[in-house]
Amino acid sequence: MxxxxxxxxxxxxxxxxxxxxxxxxxxxxxxxxxxxxxxxxxxxxxxxxxxxxxxxxxxxxxxxxxxxxxxxxxxxxxxxxxxxxxxxxxxxxxxxxxxxxxxxxxxxxxxxxxxxxxxxxxxxxxxxxxxxxxxxxxxxxxxxxxxxxxxxxxxxxxxxxxxxxxxxxxxxxxxxxxxxxxxxxxxxxxxxxxxxxxxxxxQKQLPYYSYKELKKGLSCNACGSFDLLITQRSCYCKSCFVKRGVTDVILDNIEELQFLFPETTLTTAKVNEWCGDAVHFRRMRKVLKEHYTATGATSGRVYEQTVPRR
Ligand SMILES: [Zn+2]
Structure with a gap:
């Protein structure tokens, strides 16, 4: 089959x-x-x-x-x-x-x-x-x-x-x-x-929403909870007890941002804001650098997707 x-x-x-x-x-x-x-x-x-x-x-x-x-x-x-x-x-x-x-x-x-x-x-x-x-x-x-x-x-x-x-x-x-x-x-x-x-x-079939009114923060992909315990490497959900790599959780949350706001330009500042400053700025920049292609000068650098994740 x-x-x-x-x-x-x-x-x-x-x-x-x-x-x-x-x-x-x-x-x-x-x-x-x-x-x-x-x-x-x-x-x-x-x-x-x-x-x-x-x-x-x-x-x-x-x-x-x-x-x-x-x-x-x-x-x-x-x-x-x-x-x-x-x-x-x-x-x-x-x-x-x-x-x-x-x-x-x-x-x-x-x-x-x-x-x-x-x-x-x-x-x-x-x-x-x-x-x-x-x-x-x-x-x-x-x-x-x-x-x-x-x-x-x-x-x-x-x-x-x-x-x-x-x-x-x-x-x-x-x-x-x-x-x-x-x-x-x-x-x-x-x-x-x-x-x-x-x-x-x-986006047209979804109810009206705007960036401003959406809750910012890093959320669990499995249950949607924002109650996460973030350590050096892993991210532990206090609601559903799922443990995943921090990078994976960040990438999922970026995917959400891109899905809900396809026109948005990815910058470290923007992504950090979306994720509720849950991780350090430098760490966020590292994730973006590793998984997206950077264009522009260091300040105001914009990241573009290299390979779609799914
Ligand atoms: Zn969870």
């Missing part, structure tokens, strides 16, 4: 996480962030299942936003096997839900947006695309409820739904049917990936 496109936290999730640390998000933004985090952990749990059960040849593409002829659709997980293309829409709901005529609701009657609508749309979109490309592979689409504590009343046999206790069996079955992939499968995967669009500037 080959993962042609790995899953990463979306830029939107990254940006909201950075902001959440450094200023007070409004209630709906906070809720949105929690939902994104929950969604990502569900998707990652499904990735683990695929890793566990698919050991034959297959190509996996995660987290796609496909654009074609002005239309766009989102796919959480796409798997190309010898005998067909599978798309999965993943939901990480917890608790008891009810299936009814229009869609889904919680057991207490709270309606949720019907994921089957998006799934059907994506499936027909992709089928159409494959036909245009002359591929005869069949597209199969499923809505996957990944959380072990999810249950669904009134589910219908004909619904393209995979419940938590059916996932293993379903993936094992794909694996059993899989044969060798041909060049056609690989070409198809590359063509699909080409339609993926990740150019939309994330």
């Amino acid at each position: 080959e993962i042609l496109k790995a899953r990463q936290p979306s830029d939107l999730l990254r940006g909201l996480n950075y902001l959440d640390k450094r200023f007070e998000l409004k209630e709906p933004e906070k809720r949105y962030l929690i939902n994104l985090q929950k969604g990502l952990s569900g998707e990652t749990a499904f990735d683990d299942k695929i890793n566990q059960h698919i050991d034959k040849q297959a190509i996996v593409l995660n987290d796609l936003l496909l654009l074609n002829k002005g239309l766009s659709f989102k796919v959480d997980s796409l798997l190309i096997a010898s005998h067909g293309v599978y798309i999965f829409e993943i939901r990480n709901y917890v608790g008891r839900y009810v299936r009814h005529m229009e869609g889904f609701s919680t057991i207490h009657g709270e309606e949720v947006a019907n994921p089957l609508i998006q799934l059907n749309r994506s499936a027909s979109f992709l089928s159409q695309l494959l036909k245009e490309w002359g591929s005869e592979l069949k597209v199969t689409a499923h809505l996957v409820f990944i959380h072990p504590q999810f249950s669904l009343y009134n589910a219908r046999v004909e619904d393209p739904i995979i419940l938590p206790n059916q996932i293993d069996e379903y993936l094992k079955d794909i694996n059993i049917k899989s044969r060798m992939l041909s060049r056609e499968h690989h070409n198809l995967a590359r063509r699909i990936l080409k339609l993926h669009d990740d150019d939309s500037p994330v």
